[in-house]
Amino acid sequence: MTDPAPQPSNGKTALTDDLRSHFGGDAPIADKARSFAKARPWTAAAFVAGAAAVVLGTLRGNRG
Structure with a gap:
């Protein structure tokens, strides 16, 4: 069998x-x-920054 x-x-x-x-x-x-x-260092950095923004947004919560 071939690959x-x-x-x-x-x-x-x-x-x-x-x-x-x-x-x-x-x-x-x-x-x-x-x-x-x-x-792809710049792309990886953008993914990490986006994930950090999401985590910080969820940790911040609703203060209303």
Whole structure:
């Protein structure tokens, strides 16, 4: 049996392809995130900033 050929890009963005390649497989999630951050540091920083904003918003709560 032969190995399946890699699937070509479906015309979306390079970011989608990078997410698929870095987060696919059986490696631990920390290793996947670390390799993605090395490949796309600005994108990873934007994801972290967005997640931090969401967490801070939920911790702040409603003071009304």
